[in-house]
Amino acid sequence: MSAITTRLATFDDIEELQQLIGLSVRGLSIAYNTPQQIESAIKYIFGVDTQLVIDGTYYVALLDGITVGCGGWSKRNTLYGGDQHKEVEDPLLDPTMDAARIRAFFVHPDYARRGIGSHIMKVCEAAAQSAGFRSLQLGATLPGVPLYEAMGYAALENIEQAMPDGQVLPIVKMHKAL
Numbered sequence: 001m002s003a004i005t006t007r008l009a010t011f012d013d014i015e016e017l018q019q020l021i022g023l024s025v026r027g028l029s030i031a032y033n034t035p036q037q038i039e040s041a042i043k044y045i046f047g048v049d050t051q052l053v054i055d056g057t058y059y060v061a062l063l064d065g066i067t068v069g070c071g072g073w074s075k076r077n078t079l080y081g082g083d084q085h086k087e088v089e090d091p092l093l094d095p096t097m098d099a100a101r102i103r104a105f106f107v108h109p110d111y112a113r114r115g116i117g118s119h120i121m122k123v124c125e126a127a128a129q130s131a132g133f134r135s136l137q138l139g140a141t142l143p144g145v146p147l148y149e150a151m152g153y154a155a156l157e158n159i160e161q162a163m164p165d166g167q168v169l170p171i172v173k174m175h176k177a178l
Contacts, residue, residue: 002064004119009048009058009070017048017060017070020108021082024069027109032142033169040167041141047082049074049104051090058104059123061116069116071105073124075131078103080139080171095132099175102138117147129178140172152176 009017022042029038051074052058058072076090079101093100102124107116128136139159140148149155153174161169 004068004114004116005062006059006120006123007062008056009053009060009072011050011053013060013067013070014048014050014053016067017106020067020070021046021048021104021106023108024106028107028112028143029141034167037167037169040163040165041169044163044165045081045161045169046104046106049078049082051076051078052103057124057127059120061107061120063111063114063116067108068111069105069107069120071117071120071124072103073128073136074101074103075128075133076101079137079173080104093133095134098133099135099137100128100131100133102136105144117144118151121147121151125176125178133178135175135177137173137175140174142170142172145172145174148174 025038025042025046052072057074060067061069075093077093078090105117153176155172156175157173159171159173161171
């Protein structure tokens, strides 16, 4: 297999990443969520958080020049969700006291289980550690829990995220010390 590479996401990537996110969620969540939960989550929760692009903490994963995944980390308080899920300004975290956030990981379903998520995670963990953070938190959807557990994350809390149309998305809040 060719080497997976990453680069920082730019605003020029957003449209392609939004399409990737929809493909990822529809393709990889079907065994875990109902079609209604999936479509509601795409509409109300999942998407690119442009603050991550502005902060230079969101990555595009490429394989042979093809965009196959995305994910990032954050020095801000939001645990999960794209622009459409945020209502207030996202304050900065204190790396000496707070956990950095692992955010918005999505892999194209045709490239799932080939190490792409793990690769992006290692890039994010190293960057967060370089920024002074000593621990990480994330909000995992059910399809992502096995990857995060394999990478040393432990569940802290189960969250039932209500969406405006009455659907509920299960999310697992997870943590890892660096």
